[in-house]
Amino acid sequence: MRFFCAPGLPFGSPKGVAENWRISPTAMVAALVVLLCAGLSSPSSGAEFQTLKGHGGPVMDISVSPTNGLVATASFDNSVGVWSGRTPRWLEGHEAAVKVVRFVDGTRIVSAGDDNDLILWDLETGTQNRLEGHTAKVIGLAVSPDRQLIASASWDTRIGLWPVQGGAPVFLEGHTAGVNKIAFSRDGKWLFSASVDGSIKLWKLGENAEKRIIDRNGFGINVMVLGGDKAGSAAWIAYGSQDGVTRIVDLATDERLHDFALERRPILAMALSPDGSRLATGDGHGFITVIDTKTWSIEKDFKAALKGPIWALAFSKDGQVLHAGGIENIVYSWPVADLASYDPMVQETPQFLRKPEDMSNGERQFARKCSICHALTADGGRKAGPTLYKVFGRRAGTLTGYPYSETLAGSDIIWSEETINQLFLDGPDHFIPGSKMPMQRITGSEDRDDLIDFLKTATNAGATGGGTQ
Ligand code: HEC
Structure with missing residues (x-):
């Protein structure tokens, strides 16, 4: 063939x-x-x-x-x-x-x-x-x-x-x-x-x-x-x-x-x-x-x-x-x-379908709202978005091999607790207009805090579940 x-x-x-x-x-x-x-x-x-x-x-x-x-x-x-x-x-x-x-x-x-x-x-x-x-x-x-x-x-x-x-x-x-x-x-x-x-x-x-x-x-x-x-x-x-x-x-x-x-x-x-x-x-x-x-x-x-x-x-x-x-x-x-x-x-149950009661609120937020598009492991697999592995401290749009939008690739945002919080407080369409991220806001401040706490651990270790392939 x-x-x-x-x-x-x-x-x-x-x-x-x-x-x-x-x-x-x-x-x-x-x-x-x-x-x-x-x-x-x-x-x-x-x-x-x-x-x-x-x-x-x-x-x-x-x-x-x-x-x-x-x-x-x-x-x-x-x-x-x-x-x-x-x-x-x-x-x-x-x-x-x-x-x-x-x-x-x-x-x-x-x-x-x-x-x-x-x-x-x-x-x-x-x-x-x-x-x-x-x-x-x-x-x-x-x-x-x-x-x-x-x-x-x-x-x-x-x-x-x-x-x-x-x-x-x-x-x-x-x-x-x-x-x-x-x-x-x-x-x-x-x-x-x-x-x-x-x-x-x-x-x-x-x-x-x-x-x-x-x-x-x-x-x-x-x-x-x-x-x-x-x-x-x-x-x-x-x-x-x-x-x-x-x-x-x-x-x-x-x-x-x-x-x-x-x-x-x-x-x-x-x-x-x-x-x-x-x-x-x-x-x-x-x-x-x-x-x-x-x-x-x-x-x-x-x-x-x-x-x-x-x-x-x-x-x-x-x-x-x-x-x-x-x-x-x-x-x-x-x-x-x-x-x-x-x-x-x-x-094996994909992360977004695991029983909610088996997860912390932060993990649940990630599972429901992010895991379909983002992995947490070094090898991001084929997902629609870039892996979030070691995202804290990373400059936006800089992971090699991922085809970012021009907007994100040219951005000077550094990902931190504050900027990720802002991203979902405002929604990607307002925080970085022109990005390929879907419109999505997380309105509860506790949910945002829990999500960020979860991400801080999970994106460094890659061990807390996360990136199913
Ligand atoms: C439907 C798919 C989708 C969902 C759901 C999604 N994202 Fe994204 N995300 C993307 C895409 C696509 C990009 C790249 C955007 C671009 O290049 O403009 C991205 C980029 C990012 C970035 C920037 C990464 C970098 O390397 O600069 C962060 C941080 C991020 N997403 C976090 C999240 C979090 C946290 C959630 C859940 C609350 C989430 N995303 C939900 C698709 C998604």
């Missing part, structure tokens, strides 16, 4: 994180994926359980190349991983969490996320091309069947259409709230969109006009896939919603065919096996449900993550393995044949 054998090739430099982001530990999940690529073999199921490790933040999306079976992962750590076997190659360029990744063809990948931009990566030449135009985060991407057009779904309520060869984008407007997911019809002439406004819309490409509303749900629609076959076109659309329903709608009649509601909300991930026989969903309670699309019955329903939601799901090229992202920074890959005969995800 040529260039893939060299992990960690430089692809430009990463920037940090971003956006107004408030941490809700229970919402952080992570997970896993893994491997594949060439034929997985094991006599019983033809596949083995595996994990993909290396990301420094939860895995938000997983995509499998239909041509060569490579796996791509999008992570909260701002990077995209491209996995050949268990060896990652990192694509660095996004300035915030990456929420979605898709293969354009065998050698090109498109990704997008909280920095509002798409990046088109050429794995062969190592180049990256930034596609700018959205004004809010982009969390859905699709590639047309002829691979000439990329469609993007954004929380600016628009759908973007980007010619792969370059050229100006076209934006489709019509949704009244953020667009979460987007899909092309098999002939590439139509586009389906799913939105926070609760509707699934159909658009005619070429005319670039909205044609009809396929379904309206009372709650936002998070995920969707097209499946089945009727004269060469998809026969149905499946969607998963904020209120926990997985619904199948007939595309010829718009009739609702099946509803699966297991009282677990929201549905956050959805994947169809390459042969169309299995529809998998992941939900906010950490369950993966596999539905048999011939009988429309639930084939498997198991708790895949002990804590937190399932955010990402994708079947391997041969359909035998289901890759999932949950609370850890790891992708878990389960053989579909014996799903549920494995232990759930999460081998």
Whole structure:
């Protein structure tokens, strides 16, 4: 596989994180994926359980190349991983969490996320091309069947259409709230969109006009896939919603065919096996449900993550393995044949999920508000922010190897009890305007004091828990 054998090739430099982001530990999940690529073999199921490790933040999306079976992962750590076997190659360029990744063809990948931009990566030449135009985060991407057009779904309520060869984008407007997911019809002439406004819309490409509303749900629609076959076109659309329903709608009649509601909300991930026989969903309670699309019955329903939601799901090229992202920074890959005969995800509880009563207030502040982005150990791992190891006395923006914003790199702040206190009293957006740190204030002075006390010890020793990889 040529260039893939060299992990960690430089692809430009990463920037940090971003956006107004408030941490809700229970919402952080992570997970896993893994491997594949060439034929997985094991006599019983033809596949083995595996994990993909290396990301420094939860895995938000997983995509499998239909041509060569490579796996791509999008992570909260701002990077995209491209996995050949268990060896990652990192694509660095996004300035915030990456929420979605898709293969354009065998050698090109498109990704997008909280920095509002798409990046088109050429794995062969190592180049990256930034596609700018959205004004809010982009969390859905699709590639047309002829691979000439990329469609993007954004929380600016628009759908973007980007010619792969370059050229100006076209934006489709019509949704009244953020667009979460987007899909092309098999002939590439139509586009389906799913939105926070609760509707699934159909658009005619070429005319670039909205044609009809396929379904309206009372709650936002998070995920969707097209499946089945009727004269060469998809026969149905499946969607998963904020209120926990997985619904199948007939595309010829718009009739609702099946509803699966297991009282677990929201549905956050959805994947169809390459042969169309299995529809998998992941939900906010950490369950993966596999539905048999011939009988429309639930084939498997198991708790895949002990804590937190399932955010990402994708079947391997041969359909035998289901890759999932949950609370850890790891992708878990389960053989579909014996799903549920494995232990759930999460081998070691990430710091932000440890029991609050086991921690001092300062450690709890760090665990909840900082640990997703900062390590405390000398080796900072792949996290969105720089390690805070020995941060006291350090001049801002000076850790070698971390791609700071210009603002922080050029700052003359020295980190101390006073300056860190001020940072979270005012919030990074006021204390260092232009920094990549997310807006976040810690209003309780006791909480700030406790956090700083904890940091004073933990950043020197690196021994007090902290930096999980
Ligand atoms: C969502 C990710 C994120 C969270 C959460 C976060 N940070 Fe940061 N932090 C960053 C990024 C990104 C930078 C680098 C900013 C830049 O380059 O402009 C940074 C920089 C810093 C710096 C400056 C380090 C240096 O080398 O100059 C300190 C100190 C810091 N953060 C402390 C904290 C603390 C304490 C918390 C928790 C209360 C926290 N951060 C929460 C992402 C985060």
